[in-house]
Every structure is written in structure tokens, then in C-alpha cells.
Amino acid sequence: MNFVYGLAIVEALLLASGEPLPARRIAEIVGLEERAARDLCEDLRRQCAEQQRGVAVVEVAGGYQLVTRPDLAPYVEKLAPSRQPAASAAILETLAIIAYRQPVTRADIEAIRGVKADHAVQTLLDRGVIREIGRRESPGRPVLYGTTRAFLEQFGLRELADLPPLPERPASGPAGGEPEG
Amino acid sequence: MSLQLKLQNFEGPLDLLLHLIERDELDIYDIPIAEITEQYLGYLADIDSVDLDRAAEFLVMAATLCEIKAKMLLPREQQPAPAAGETLEDPLDPRAELVARLLEYSRFKQASQALADLAARRGLQFPPQGEPVEPPGGKPLGDADLDRLIAAFAALLKRRGPLPAREIEPETVSVQSRMAELEELLAESPAGRLRFSALFPPDAPGALIVVTFLALLELIRWRKIRVWQAEALGEIELQARLEGEA
Numbered sequence: 001m002n003f004v005y006g007l008a009i010v011e012a013l014l015l016a017s018g019e020p021l022p023a024r025r026i027a028e029i030v031g032l033e034e035r036a037a038r039d040l041c042e043d044l045r046r047q048c049a050e051q052q053r054g055v056a057v058v059e060v061a062g063g064y065q066l067v068t069r070p071d072l073a074p075y076v077e078k079l080a081p082s083r084q085p086a087a088s089a090a091i092l093e094t095l096a097i098i099a100y101r102q103p104v105t106r107a108d109i110e111a112i113r114g115v116k117a118d119h120a121v122q123t124l125l126d127r128g129v130i131r132e133i134g135r136r137e138s139p140g141r142p143v144l145y146g147t148t149r150a151f152l153e154q155f156g157l158r159e160l161a162d163l164p165p166l167p168e169r170p171a172s173g174p175a176g177g178e179p180e181g
Numbered sequence: 182m183s184l185q186l187k188l189q190n191f192e193g194p195l196d197l198l199l200h201l202i203e204r205d206e207l208d209i210y211d212i213p214i215a216e217i218t219e220q221y222l223g224y225l226a227d228i229d230s231v232d233l234d235r236a237a238e239f240l241v242m243a244a245t246l247c248e249i250k251a252k253m254l255l256p257r258e259q260q261p262a263p264a265a266g267e268t269l270e271d272p273l274d275p276r277a278e279l280v281a282r283l284l285e286y287s288r289f290k291q292a293s294q295a296l297a298d299l300a301a302r303r304g305l306q307f308p309p310q311g312e313p314v315e316p317p318g319g320k321p322l323g324d325a326d327l328d329r330l331i332a333a334f335a336a337l338l339k340r341r342g343p344l345p346a347r348e349i350e351p352e353t354v355s356v357q358s359r360m361a362e363l364e365e366l367l368a369e370s371p372a373g374r375l376r377f378s379a380l381f382p383p384d385a386p387g388a389l390i391v392v393t394f395l396a397l398l399e400l401i402r403w404r405k406i407r408v409w410q411a412e413a414l415g416e417i418e419l420q421a422r423l424e425g426e427a
Contacts, residue, residue: 015309016309017309018308018309018310019308056306058306060303065306065308066308066309067306067307067308068305068306068307070302070305070306071305073304073305073306073307076307086297086300087297087300089192089293090192092293092294092296092297093192093289093290093293095293095296096289096292096293096295096296097289099292099296100289100292112282112285112286112289113192113193113195113286113289114193114194114195114196114238114242114282114286115192115193115194115235115238116234116238131404154300154303155296155299155300155303156299156300156302156303156306157299164292164295164299166288166289166292167287167288167291167292167295168288169284169287169288
């Protein structure tokens, strides 16, 4: 199989999949080493960028995905309305706590936000961005929540380690200073 | 009078307090508690407009603020006043716990903004439209189609006919262990798919069939598997969900 043909196969697979396709899966289908499949994806990504194509290859949620070029969104949006309704502040704050502090219980979330979390947690469960990942061995055995692969996908992250660092505590007062982390 | 935001605009008491601190450019490590308590209470004027649960959350904070304010008036052991720029680490300061909560909350409030930015950026990337090729043709049945699953189960029992008379052996299979078995079965089958009928061989004992069906419902409830039907009245198929799949 020559290189150009390999790139074409990967492009076809990514187009047909729509969802992020793990390099391992591409390797299985094409009959390659995972490393080689990954290289092909990276080559395709580079080629799309160099040739200023309307599509781009991105790496999200542990896979490669073919997407429209972000700067062309104003045109694409006229064709298809955006996929997800924007989440409210309450939903996003709750999700942020789960993403950075997982596994967490509902009580952990409520302690940080100072308000009830039932509704926000349920909404996030319904959207599939969090899931129950176990129970804490403490009185009442409360449910522990964590983020899902769909979370990574919706926020365009390759993996959890790609989350932007949690902001530090703000510096003290007008003079500024070195607060304890 | 500057623009006064209403109570409904705040996510909760901590959000309101942070707003007051930022608006007046106060030092979060040295909050003038009397001043902020007064302002906070001012906002509670329109507490009628929020629901009871939220009202309770705001009121608890009001009580906390008043308590801190009272404690601040009491004499306490002399601590060196924190120099400008120094953190409020004095655990005896009545404000210490509140400050710690405010700081922690503000970190996640900022983080949630970062998440919103990520989502917005991701929203500019449109994946190919249309039916994904990966799952077999057909749409996944929604939760509402439990009826169809039950109908399939009923049809299966009917096809099976009455049980022949025989000695009854105690069954020891639990729903839990059957769930684990089903998951294994799905994992081993090609493309992680199984036909609904394959789970119910004609010679399976009645109890096993019931336990299998219950295990199936449990797995659906826990979003471990998805149920497919390629066409109306077609064979129902089961497929293991990838971790985190929506």
C-alpha cells in the first residue's frame, strides 16, 4: 500500500465515521501497526492544513476526527444550526468541579458551589458528559461522578490531562502577593 | 444608584458575595464584614422572587455573615495583623472559613468560563453529517421503546410454549452475575453485537430467561448497552456501549 493510498483510506474512514476514530481502530481496519495509523492521521492533518483545505483533522477524545475548518464556521452555521444549546453557568460550574475533582460526590459539589446540585448533576447525566463511576466507602455510600468520553468530545479535548490548569487562588488585595496554593 | 442586579441573577450566595467583592474592589483576604453583610442583606429584599430551596441557601449565608460579624466584635487573642499582600491564614479569624470557600468557588467559576471557551471553540468544528457508518443501519431505540423490548420478550415466551413437566432444580443465577455474563458475552461477540433472541435459547430454563431479561434491563438502565432495531418489526440487537458514549 503506498502512502497516498493510505492517506486516502484514512480520510475516507474519518469522513464515514463522523465521530472521533481511535488510531487503534484505523490500524485494525487497514491492517497496520497503530503507530503507522497514527502517523497517517498526522500526515493527513498536516496535508489538510498545508493545502488550506476546508476540512481539518483534529485529535479529540482519544481518536481522530475530520471536521470543518473552524474559521469557516460562519458559512457552515448557515447550513446547519449549532449542535448543542449553550450550557448555563450552573451547569458549567458543576461540570468544572466534576472535571477537575473527579471522582466527586454530589455533596462535594454542593460544598464548593454553596447550592443544591441535584438539577445540574441530572442535566449533565442526561447529556452524557458525566456518569456514575462508583460509590465512596463512607456513610451512605454516596455515588461518585466522573466525566465521560463524550465530555472530552464536546469540549474538544484529547484527554483529561488536556484540561486547562485550574486557576490559582487570586492574589491577595490590591498590593498583590503570593497566596498559598 | 448603580445598576442593581437581582437575586435571580446569581448562582448562589457565594456568587453574590464574589460579585460584591469584585464590584467594590475589596481585598478578598480582608473582607470588611460589616459592610458586606449589609450589602448582602440588601439583595435579599427580593428573596420572594426565588424558590424556597434557593431562598434557604441565601438565608443560610446571611446567618453565617451575621455570625461572623458578631464574632469579629468579640475580643480575641492578639494576632499580628497580616501585612499587605499576606494571606489570611489566621485560623482564629472568624472570616477564615468563608474566605477559603469563596476562594475555592472562584477558582471553579473561572474554570467553568474556560470550559465555556473550549466548548465555543469546539462548536466551530462541524463533523460530517449523516448516519455514522459504524453502528449497523437503524436507529437506537430510545427509552420510550421499552414497550417494544417487552413485546419482544412476550413474543419469545409465547413462541416457547408451555414448559414441559419436569423436576425443578433450584436456580442459583443472580441478576447481578447474569449482567456480568452478558457483558462478557457482548465483549466476545463480533463487533460487540448480539441478537436479542440469541440470549434466549429455546431450551433455557424459565428462571434463567427471566433473570436474563432483568439483567438486560439493568444493563440498559446503567447505560452499559444500547438496543438497536434496524427496521420496524425487525430483530432487536444489543450492542455494548463504549465507555462514556452518549
